[in-house]
Every structure is written in C-alpha cells, then in structure tokens.
Amino acid sequence: MIVLAIDAGTTGVTALVVTENGQIISKGYEEFAQHFPEPGWVEHNPEDIWQATLSACATALRGTTQTPSCVGLTNQRETAVLWDRRTLAAPRRAIVWQDRRTAALCGRLREAGHEPRVSELTGLRLDPYFTATKLTWLAENDPRVWEGVESGNVAIGTVDSYLIARLTAGARHVTDPSNASRTLLYGLASGTWEPELCELFGVPEEALPEIVPNYGPIGRTEPSAFLGLDVPISGVAGDQQAALFGQTCFDVGDVKCTYGTGSFVLTNLGGEIVRSESGLLTTVAWQTPSGERTFALEGSIFVTGAAVQWLRDGLGVIGTAPESEAVARTVPDSGGVVFVPALTGLGAPHWDPQARGLITGITRGTTRAHLVRATLEAIAFEVRDVVESMTGGLGSNGDGPVLRADGGASANDLLMQVQADQLGAAVERPAIQETTALGAAFLAGLGAGVWGSRTELRKTWHLDRRFEPGERDDAAYERWRAAVRLATHGA
Numbered sequence: 001m002i003v004l005a006i007d008a009g010t011t012g013v014t015a016l017v018v019t020e021n022g023q024i025i026s027k028g029y030e031e032f033a034q035h036f037p038e039p040g041w042v043e044h045n046p047e048d049i050w051q052a053t054l055s056a057c058a059t060a061l062r063g064t065t066q067t068p069s070c071v072g073l074t075n076q077r078e079t080a081v082l083w084d085r086r087t088l089a090a091p092r093r094a095i096v097w098q099d100r101r102t103a104a105l106c107g108r109l110r111e112a113g114h115e116p117r118v119s120e121l122t123g124l125r126l127d128p129y130f131t132a133t134k135l136t137w138l139a140e141n142d143p144r145v146w147e148g149v150e151s152g153n154v155a156i157g158t159v160d161s162y163l164i165a166r167l168t169a170g171a172r173h174v175t176d177p178s179n180a181s182r183t184l185l186y187g188l189a190s191g192t193w194e195p196e197l198c199e200l201f202g203v204p205e206e207a208l209p210e211i212v213p214n215y216g217p218i219g220r221t222e223p224s225a226f227l228g229l230d231v232p233i234s235g236v237a238g239d240q241q242a243a244l245f246g247q248t249c250f251d252v253g254d255v256k257c258t259y260g261t262g263s264f265v266l267t268n269l270g271g272e273i274v275r276s277e278s279g280l281l282t283t284v285a286w287q288t289p290s291g292e293r294t295f296a297l298e299g300s301i302f303v304t305g306a307a308v309q310w311l312r313d314g315l316g317v318i319g320t321a322p323e324s325e326a327v328a329r330t331v332p333d334s335g336g337v338v339f340v341p342a343l344t345g346l347g348a349p350h351w352d353p354q355a356r357g358l359i360t361g362i363t364r365g366t367t368r369a370h371l372v373r374a375t376l377e378a379i380a381f382e383v384r385d386v387v388e389s390m391t392g393g394l395g396s397n398g399d400g401p402v403l404r405a406d407g408g409a410s411a412n413d414l415l416m417q418v419q420a421d422q423l424g425a426a427v428e429r430p431a432i433q434e435t436t437a438l439g440a441a442f443l444a445g446l447g448a449g450v451w452g453s454r455t456e457l458r459k460t461w462h463l464d465r466r467f468e469p470g471e472r473d474d475a476a477y478e479r480w481r482a483a484v485r486l487a488t489h490g491a
Helices: 045-060 103-110 115-122 131-141 142-152 159-167 194-199 240-248 305-315 324-329 368-393 413-423 435-448 454-460 476-489
Strands: 002-008 011-020 024-031 070-075 081-084 154-157 214-218 232-239 255-257 265-270 281-287 293-301 338-340 358-359 403-405 426-430 461-466
Touching: 002 159, 002 435, 011 045, 011 435, 024 045, 024 081, 045 159, 045 255, 070 159, 070 240, 070 435, 081 142, 081 159, 103 115, 103 131, 115 194, 131 368, 142 154, 142 281, 154 159, 159 214, 214 255, 214 435, 232 240, 232 413, 240 255, 240 265, 240 281, 240 293, 240 435, 255 324, 255 368, 255 435, 265 281, 265 368, 293 368, 305 368, 324 368, 324 403, 324 413, 338 368, 338 476, 358 476, 403 413, 413 461, 435 454
Parallel strands: 002 070, 070 232, 255 403, 403 426
Antiparallel strands: 002 011, 011 024, 081 154, 214 232, 255 265, 265 293, 281 293, 338 358, 426 461
C-alpha cells in the first residue's frame, strides 16, 4: 500500500508517495506566485495553490503504478482563504500568514483590553500572524466579498479547508483542531469554535468549517476534480504539527524545529494545556478519532530560510540557497557582523510586528562571507531564544533537550553545528527531511489502516546525522540580543 501526501507550503506544493515502511518512492513539486500589493502585505491566489497541487500530485503519481490507498494533507497555517461554495472559485486572493496589514487592528483590540481574554481562550496572542484579524480586515475593507460570507454563499477557511473542498468537489467544508487552534476563533479548553471570539472578530460561525479529528474518515476525493482518483482523505494537520508527528515526537517533552521559510519549534505537552509566560504559544498538536487531544508549546519565528532567500534574490550575494554554507565556511566567524532578519516583524518570543531588519557591526573588512555567516548564526540565535524560553516554561533543569531538525535549511551542516553549539544540546537530523509531508502521510495512513499504531511509525524514523554541541560563543549571542533590542525599540 502507498499513501499520497500533499504539503501545501507557503511558496509551493510538495507531493510525496510514501510506502508502508515510511520510504519516499516519488515526489512532485510546483511553486506558485507570491503577491506583495503593499509593503508588509502578502497574498496568494487560491487557484494557483490548487493548480500547483494538481501538478505536484500528477508528477509524484507518475513515479508509481499503484493507486494510493489514501490521501493526507498538510498546509501553511493561519492563511485566510475565501471561496464560493457552489463554484469553488475564490472571490479574492488569500491573505497569507506572513501578512502584517492588521498590526493596527491588533493594537486597537489590545488597547481595548481584549488580549488577556483572547489569550486565555486560545493560547495565542493578538498578532497579525493569526487568521481572525485578517477576516476582520476583510469585513471592514472588502464589503463586496464579505456580503457573500454573511449571505452564506462564500465559505471561510484556511488552506486545508480550501484544498479539501477542491479535492471533494465541494462536498466537504472541514478543518482539523491543529489548524483551527491557529485562528484565534477556537477554544483550547472547549475544543470548538468560540461564539465569544466569533463575535469579537465579527466572523459568522456558520461560515466556518466543521472541525474533525486529525485522522480517520475526513472525505473522499472526487475523480472528476482530482486526477481521476476516488480515494479517502484520512489525515490532515497544519504544517508544524504535521512535522512534529512526522518526527515521531509522540512523548511529552519531545522537541522538533522545522527550518523553512520561517522556523517553528514545537514541544509535545501531552494532554495538558500548558500556558507560557515567555512569549510562546499553546496549540493543539493533534486529535485522535476518539477525541483525545495532544497539545504543543510553539515558538514561531517568521524569517529564517527566507533570510537566505533574501541574500540570494534581494542582494544577489549568493547564487543558490545551498551555496550559503560554502560561502560562510570561508570565514571562521561573522567578524562581529550581526543580522536581525526582522523582515516581516519579529515573532516568538519578542512579538513585535513593527520591528524591521537590522545589520550591525559592519567595517571596512566586512565581506559577503561575513554577512552570509551572520545570517546562518541569526537563525541559530533565533531558535536559541525560543528553546530557552520553552525549556524554562516547561520547568526544565536547564539541560537543553535533544532537538530534532527538519526542513530545507536542516541540510546545512554548518547551521546544524552552530545550532547545537548555541543550544548546548545535540541536534538530530533524520534521514528523511520532508517530515512535514511525511507527517501528513502518517496521519492518513493511521486513519486508513496502513499503519496500526504510533509504535509502527516510530520504526520508520532513521537518523541521518547527530550534531554534538561544541564550544558556545556566548559573546556573539549577547551581541545578537543587543541588536534585537535595537531592531525592536528603534522600529
């Protein structure tokens, strides 16, 4: 039996065909356009995401003669998507999780005293990152579209809901708890949409999707809509929770970091809702068909891999992202250069949407290699900020946990070693680094009976390399902290 996994990310869609032993036998990938209509705004055309999904899946399926036994889906989270319930056409572009247009709206709600109650109910904070304020903005600024929402003709969802609607030709309007818990509309304690929050943000509850468990019978693909396939959709999760599952972080205290466009550190909390006092988020990791929920503590860092892309596309100092390692290795350190990549504000644990990128310590002797190395160091520093907040919040004895790393930038050996040094803890990189899509495959396979238990899934995880911590450059970290203060207070 094989599983088709769809990973609808921020810049493209990856499709994997995964075997019963957890191996990837074929892969497809298709990028889609990014739209930046104003500074700080980021939008996607939902139709582009759907066409990229079809293309990536068609490519992956050409690598096998078998028909998938089931489909699993994972997605960029928090992005607000609207579509016509009948035609499935999107009346406007989606507002992406990176979009900062609602910063003033968040400030308005904060000043009105709503943040403590919102945080109590959701485990989140008032930040443009999350879905609800994007919907409030649409209600205030796009009345034509919002009229469709209020009339019941237009559906609201995140990317998972939209793609499931397309896969099922409109038969299903659903989401899962991992995605729902990122919207500011879902109650952590209640496990449902909160009427109080829907009223606060002006979102009609009837326009929202039904919340279903992360694995089990979710829907069936419609052959006329999806490559001639009639197979169950049996697993879905937001990308970071899917990566936690794909890394088989099933025990309380297991920690993973996905190094993608941004970086996201999650630790398994088990069945307990733990509140962070240090800028971290409490979120649902997954929910079983029986209703049992596992929670996670998350540190969301907005710009890490995107900073390397900026070096490539914005400055032209490297030709490809992988080249960053070779260039950075030509110097022993950053030469005192510090880069704070607050290109879309700062996420955890600082949470400053007004912060802007900053480079300090430049001298006549500074070269592109120093800047590239400073960029890799910045990623490691950002993750250290989060992990130290996280371990403190979990009552750790101060020993850093083993960090399981995945995502595109985890292939950078220099970054992984600097990360281990900065954490004072080992970093483990799995043999399969596509753990987000793998998590979607695992969830779908559990839901469809390809695998019978999490114990079976653990056996598919294999170590590629373990990076042991060496000497830690705390002076460089202190320079980083000083630069962050400048980036936030000077913004």
